[in-house]
Amino acid sequence: MSWFRRRDRDNGVSGRSLGEGNASASPNVDDGVRGSEGAAGNPLAAADLPVNRLEQVTQERDELVRLCLYALDRARSAGVAERIEQGLARVGVMPIRPDGERFDPGRHEAGGTVPTDDPALNGVIAETELVGFADQGRLLRAPIVTVYTARGTS
Structure with missing residues (x-):
């Protein structure tokens, strides 16, 4: 028995080991994993991601961009500010x-x-x-x- 399995009230074992599959896994567990080598071999191709996962990734990207702009505005070093701006430009900002x-x-x-x-x-x-x-x-x-x-x- 693996350390992450737990015993229920009847002293039965619940849970499963990492090697055991689960065909009915929650979509939040493996979102975007199936078909991971999508368009042009890109593991994060938008066509492969479920809509809710794509929305989540988009929201997370927007938050990271906002954080970078916040850091850019407060950068005391011209070199750091330039590097942040270059990084943003590489992703379309x-x-x-x-x-x-x-x-x-x-x-x-x-x-x-x-x-x-x-x-x-x-x-x-x-x-x-x-x-x-x-x-x-x-x-x-x-x-x-x-x-x-x-x-x-x-």
């Missing part, structure tokens, strides 16, 4: 630095203004104060930017 673009309140958050005498610069983003991020095209965080404004209108 891209930085948004819209310097030189026209300010769009639907995509950018104004953190401040800087006066300019050049009418062509009015409404253009002067610099990015806090980098924004998009995850495979979905906006996670709008960049906070400083916007040029015509002198006398701020």
Whole structure:
């Protein structure tokens, strides 16, 4: 008898050893295990995962991305911040630095203004104060930017 088997009230043995199979195992026990060598040999191919498991993996990925952004915002070392940003980019989380673009309140958050005498610069983003991020095209965080404004209108 294995150490993880227990005796019930009638002194019978319940449980099973690791080698014993269970055809009626809970779907939470082996979710995503069957067909594990799916598309292109990827053991975590989305087509092989049950919907509830795919949702769970997606939620866990989103949480890890949020945690990385939190760590990035607090990184004291430029090297550490750069490394986190590179890692995020490898999984499809891209930085948004819209310097030189026209300010769009639907995509950018104004953190401040800087006066300019050049009418062509009015409404253009002067610099990015806090980098924004998009995850495979979905906006996670709008960049906070400083916007040029015509002198006398701020």
